Amino acid sequence: NAGVTQTPKFQVLKTGQSMTLQCAQDMNHEYMSWYRQDPGMGLRLIHYSVGAGITDQGEVPNGYNVSRSTTEDFPLRLLSAAPSQTSVYFCASSYSAGADTQYFGPGTRLTVL
Amino acid sequence: GEDVEQSLFLSVREGDSSVINCTYTDSSSTYLYWYKQEPGAGLQLLTYIFSNMDMKQDQRLTVLLNKKDKHLSLRIADTQTGDSAIYFCAESIGGRADGLTFGKGTHLIIQP
Secondary structure: OOOEEEEOOEEEEOOOOOEEEEEEEOOOOOEEEEEEEEOOOEEEEEEEEEEOOEEEEOOOOOOEEEOOOOOOEOOEEEOOOOHHHOEEEEEEEEOOOOOOOOEEOOOEEEEEO | OOOEEEOOEEEEEOOOOEEEEEEEOOOOOOEEEEEEEOOOOOEEEEEEEEOOOOEEEEOOEEEEEEOOOOEEEEEEOOOOHHHOEEEEEEEEOOOOOOOOEEOOOEEEEEEO
16 A cells, blocks of 8 residues: 555745645545644644545635545645745545544645745 | 644653653543654654543553543653654544644654
């Protein structure tokens, strides 16, 4: 199993550009989520999904869209990037919501100029 | 509301024990976790404890949970240079889908 994979590892955008951060898992997990990590702020939940076709907002959803068309993939879209979205983004998955083990991807480091 | 608090830094000598502390506010927490993050890397689940347990031991790691005081600690015995990392405490509530609530992380610094 590859576990949770994320691409790209690094990305630099200009303000106003759009992009999609990719996340995939091969563990047949129903639950997937996106977090952002900022210095001194810990990790904060952006969006989550309890299964294909179902998504919901987390603590800091503004400026981000998600969709879940398959169990394996959970892309995160930035429609118009802003400097405030400069952060490290982590995708995570688990068998179900609130399950005992969440698996994290290696992260995407995004800089918005 | 949910809040998880940790001190930002801990410095220990190599070979000593490290004790990283965490407090949380949500009494309905079901699982409490410790994650490790090395520089430039993702989060690695170290261990977790179910809320009806007081203690869990796994090799060099000992987790203690005081549910009355909402206090969680991680003890690392015989601390090594490879233990240098940021340690995150996190909580979740069983059945709830809105993810984990993380503390801000404790930087563990190992002195030779």
